[in-house]
Amino acid sequence: MRAALWILGIAIGVISVAGAAGGCLMTIDEGRIPAGQADGAVAANPGLLCGDGACTLARTVCCARKYAEMNYRTGSCTLANECETGDYLSCERARDCNSGSDGASQNAKVCCVISDPQSTRSQCETSCSGHILCEPSVDRCPQGKTCKESHAFPGLGECI
Secondary structure, three states, rough: HHHHHHHHHHHHHHHHHHHHHHHHHOOHHHOOOOOOOOHHHHOOOEEEEEEOEEEEEOOOEEEEOOOOOOOOOHEEEEEEHHHEEEEEEEEOHHHHHHHHOOOOOOOOOOOEEEEEOOEEEEEOOOOOOEEEEEEOOOOOOOOOOEEOOOOOOOOEEEEE
C-alpha cells in the first residue's frame, strides 16, 4: 500500500511539473520591440571605455593605472577623488560631453585634456586650449583641425 501511494505521488508530481513547464513557455517576437528600446540602443553611447569594460558617464572616471599613463585600456573605473594616480578620463570624445549625461556642463562641446604639475585629466569644456579628444570619422574639430589617432592618448582620437 505504501509503495502504491509513493508511485502515485511521483506520477502526480511529474504530471504537474510537466504541465507547469508547458504552460509557461513563451516566445518573444523581437521585431515587435519599438526602435530605441532594444539592447542595441544602449550602444549609442556605451560610456567611457576603460580597461575591459566601460565606466558610467558623470558618475565614474577611467583612472590611469600609473601616473602619466593615459591609456584607457589599462585603466579602471572609480570616482575622481578616489583615483590614486590623479590622472583620469571623464570624457573621451565630444558625444560624452553633448549627450546630456554630463551634469557638470550641459553646454559643453569638446572633451578637453587639462594638464598641470599634479595631474592630467579630461573634462568637458566649451572651449579648449590644450588637447581635444574626439572620435575619428564622427567628431568635428575646431579651428580646421582633423580628428586622427592620438599618439599621446593610445586608442583614442585627438584633434590635430
